[in-house]
Amino acid sequence: MSNIPQIRIPATYMRGGTSKGVFFKLNDLPESCQMPGEARDKLFMRVIGSPDPYAAHIDGMGGATSSTSKCVILSKSSVPEHDVDYLYGQVSIDKAFVDWSGNCGNLSTAAGAFAIHAGLVDPARIPQNGTAVVRIWQANIQKTIIAHVPVTNGQVQETGDFELDGVTFPAAEIVLEFLDPSDDSEDGGSMFPTGNLVDDLEVPGVGTFKATMITAGIPTVFVNAEDIGYTGTELREAINTDQKALARFEQIRVAGALRMGLIKTPEEALTRQHTPKIAFVSAPKEYKASSGKTIGTGDVDLLVRALSMGKLHHAMMGTCAVAIGTAAAVPGTLVNQAAGGGEREAVRFGHPSGTLRVGAQAKLVNGEWTVTKAIMSRSARILMEGWVRVPGDAF
Known part of the structure; x- marks a missing residue:
């Protein structure tokens, strides 16, 4: 013994x-x-x-x-x-x-x-x-x-x-500043590793979806909620109790990781669960947060739900919030479109537990989008x- x-x-x-x-x-x-x-x-x-x-x-x-x-x-x-x-x-x-x-x-x-x-x-x-x-x-x-x-x-x-x-x-x-948060170590310098603000992402056995793939904060694959059958108001139970849905999200995540060059084979995704993240976005809608608090349409610029380690997150990962703020600041991304389009330096988005405001300063330099800083408050x-x-x- x-x-x-x-x-x-x-x-x-x-x-x-x-x-x-x-x-x-x-x-x-x-x-x-x-x-x-x-x-x-x-x-x-x-x-x-x-x-x-x-x-x-x-x-x-x-x-x-x-x-x-x-x-x-x-x-x-x-x-x-x-x-x-x-x-x-x-x-x-x-x-x-x-x-x-x-x-x-x-x-x-x-x-x-x-x-x-x-x-x-x-x-x-x-x-x-x-x-x-x-x-x-x-x-x-x-x-x-x-x-x-x-x-x-x-x-x-x-x-x-x-x-x-x-x-x-x-x-x-506590106020956090993420300086130059684009993860250039992954993609050789481009915040959008595919070279596009929006791609048609083909997911074998699932379908083809519009996707924004970005490396700011943390590599993240954004898709439209309605394209995958959701409203954007879902709470954890609606996703995490549905094994078929979780498997489909993982398939989308793996396809995004391959397209972004983060992995070379689908099998590699098994040892890289933390990145990339997969998130879905929609225009503002009223919903009841997990606390019971009502989030009104006018309270937010957009809605975002994100998965972490294979499950819908109860709120929002901080690094994913940086990706959201950065993508929202770039006209034409799915996140920017969900927020109403145009130029912006900050957004307030709705997540399962409530709302969060994040700011980002993005600019176009020599044809490439860059972000100098993203800011948010936590405790x-x-x-x-x-x-x-x-x-x-x-x-």
Whole structure:
């Protein structure tokens, strides 16, 4: 009978935006896990409680949803003019792998706050009272994120009256700036990797759909809700209880990934569940959010529903919100058309939990659309801190 004692690792459990994750300082990890590889992946899976055939995460820190199966590593930055390096791992719920292919925009909020909590930011950059500007190097996608974190009495201010749909209680507002968010590492420099604002995306065995495929924030495939039989007002239960619908969304996502050049074969999509995202858009309509709140037609510019790790997200992923804001700023995309067309620097969109406003500055340079910055507000707070324990042979 195995009797290997558990080890304990300093960790902090945080909410960031509409996500939760387990945060680590790089130097606190076991030595074998301080570098990318199998040991680190095994550790994170055991921390979260994956793979779990019961899809419940009873024996781990995960919450059995894509929003709550996340781990984060922070360290002092290796990049000049930055405070911290932020590395994000999306842990699969039912399969044995960790996806490192993208960022989590929601936990980017918590990364800024945790950087201060953990003493990773030069104290000279933290005001006694005011706003600390934390310069984050997002190591997964090699991009800069600026977090404007409120500080009171030299400490991160976590409580406040900022309300975020999808989060039950108000908290302090943290403003995020995603600089140059187009993921040029994936496509050689084009924000629209196919070269088109709208494509006819052929999905074998399903059909052909109009699609906007963009890499800003996170690679995302947008389709029109009505083209796939939806209104755009759907809540989680309408999608996540329909296995045929989920399978069809995955087929569309795989076709988009192939067309965007993110994968070379459909089989590769099995180990790249985090990206690209698949989302469907529609013009504003009245609907009742999951909280029971009525969202009126005049409350939003458009409606968006997005899937993460194979399920409809309960609100909206932060990185996907960047993609939405950027695509909305480019006249002619499906997102822009759903919002009424024309030039715009910000949109408020409806999602299953309510609404969210995101701004983006896009411009046409030498025939190529580029985005210089996307901005949104979120909140974050520590839920628990101390040590996480895992069996000593877990990694």
